[in-house]
Amino acid sequence: MRRYAVVIEKAGDGSFGGYVPDLPGCGVCGYKTSAEAKAALAEAIDLHLTKQNEVHFPAVEYARASLAMKIIKSRRAAGWTQAALARRAAIRPESLHRIEKGKTTPDTATIAKIERALEAAATDSE
Secondary structure (H helix, E strand, O other): OOOOOOEEEEOOOOOEEEEOOOOOOOEEEEEOOHHHHHHHHHHHHHHHHHOOOOOOOOHHHHHHHHHHHHHHHHHHHHOOOHHHHHHHHOOOHHHHHHHHOOOOOOOHHHHHHHHHHHHHHHHHHO
16 A cells, blocks of 8 residues: 655644645645544545546535645745735735635635745745
């Protein structure tokens, strides 16, 4: 049986999520404990590997989770809290929280604001 490295992270709101760097798109978020996130991630890995050709993942949920994990990863790399990113992107902190939890699909203008703020962070750190 092959083993995969996983990344379990704690979000600014206290929830836990995780992803598998070697399996793009394989991730979970919004769990109360790291143990719950780890268990959900194990199930996600199993689904990803054994049923990827049989299961049709709901596109909206997949896109939300994928976007959420990318934002969380970039925000943490910048060393920012959710509030700091929301302020720099000029969006409501509640909106960013819902985006990072995968509860809402942001419009393109909101994604662009977040992207510009994160790109500025990457440029500033160089």
